[in-house]
Amino acid sequence: MEVPQSFRDMPRWWHGGAGWLDRLPALVADWCARWRLTVTGAPVHGSNALVVPVARGEDLFVLRLTPPGPGVAGQVAALQFWDGRGTVRLVQADVDAGVMLLERLDFEGSLARAPSLEAVEVLGRMMRRLAVPAPSHAPSTAGMVARRLTAMPAEWRRLGRPFDEVLLDRAMAAGARMARADSDLAVDGDLHSGQVLRGEREPWLIVDPVLLRDDIAYDLARVLWTRLDDMPGPDSILQHFRIAVGAAGLDLDRCRDGVLNRAVDYWLWGLAAGLTDDPRRCRRLVHAIDGPGEGGG
Template identity: 65%
Template sequence: MPGWEDDSGALADFVAVPQAFRDMPRWWREGSAWLDALPQLIRAYSDRWRLTITGEMAHGSNAAVVPVARAGDPFVLRLTPPGPEVAELVAALRFWNGRGMVQLIDADVPSGVMLLERLAIDGSLHAVPVDEAIPILGRMMRRLAVPAPEHVPSTAAAVAARMPALPVEWERCGRPFPERTLRRALEIGSRLAHAEEIGGRRARSESRLAVNGDLHSAQVLRGEREPWLTVDPVLMRGDIAFDLGRILWTRLDEMSDEAEIIRHFRAAVDAAGIDRDHGRDWVVFRTVDYWLWGLTAGLTEDPRRCRRLLTPLLEG
């Protein structure tokens, strides 16, 4: 295709690594060696999987994607530095096998390279008005909730692991919210961490459901096979309300007041088929958790969003 290769047959500028990708914080720590080798990696896997490159590189904070085609069918080549998270992502994609999820076509885990179904890279749910997006996310939570593998991390275990750290971080961060809020989160966390044991048959059944532990608007893209498909999942087992807080706080700036926050919370839990009180408990615990984690990590805007989200839920 004219313009995609230079006279020597080498890859041309369209596979140059964008400066915005080079500026991501990850490379400040890890250096640029992997970034510098990306054009050669793209060429190698284009040859291996018989791909034609059809567009320019796009990226997130940790991965690059390149539009490609094979025999006229569109795909994307996804590339990220090798590591254990690559194997976990490939396993998650294989588990859901296209159910509400981008389809994995091929993968080389040791190299961090995947061939994926082509979605609208620039068409995420984040661009959709919040009134429309929140119910879509709620329905996606339920769509992904199929019986999960027993060996994957559980949502109850994730809560239990964070419980001891919350009082320590609360003190270290200068007691950023009232102690009664911390006590409320710890009481909720104690129940959520032991839900499988104390909740009866229904809770044990729910605890075996698959959960995407990184679900939010930017991770849901327009597709052709289904109107919306999820990317970059984190496969967990347990309670599908686990990431309800993230769904809300990532769109909180579009909610004008406390009444609107409550309205969107109800829209999410109703679309997902989650009991409202149970959903509220998960949002409270995870928001307190994220608030303290964010302060510890030096974040500024997200702790403010956590305060906005918690206030109406704790008062309601």
């Protein structure tokens, strides 16, 4: 097995990890021997993990390998918690090695390839499907928002006040309302079209969920900004927003708060990281959701 050059070129490896990449062919062979697997196709990848189609007899799986680290335990715990409810099913895992054996989904059937109106409706339904009682140790979205509220004004000033202060104030007020959430429902903290593939048990399954608890609407902004290039204007953005909210069975005003706060927060993060497209998308999203002329900049 050869490591795809496109995987080696990912920004994830610009500052380290070449040794792990070079060991990948041997790692795949080793884990296939341990778990009695046969490689059945060429590997695919995201930004951080290599996924290899494998089989054990007649049963088809994928072997997922990622650099060992503290994040692997959280990934495994999320898949174990939802146990196939709207998510890919975990078959085996070695947390210390960063290796998982997962049910096989359709690599070519990403929700990112579906029309955006269909995609946001599917994601809205998934938000609701995942909303079962969460473990108390899962990070709270209310706490995460509250912590960001303490940092956002200083970041806004450090970045040269990139938009009008009235917009920052509105995003802060929305965040303060989000920080009062008190729910025990499970939330996927990294939900977007690129994380969803076609399955057989269910039409669509999430491949890399992040387990949080509290506000189901927490990641609605990401659902929208990752497909914003498919939305030509404010009316289209609002249409997608309302479809997602309706599919999730959520309160429109609460969701507007969530989108406003999270999009402004990500706008600041994107500027600090030197991004160009994502801050532009967040600006468009904020102005559509919060109303034209509210934010300047």
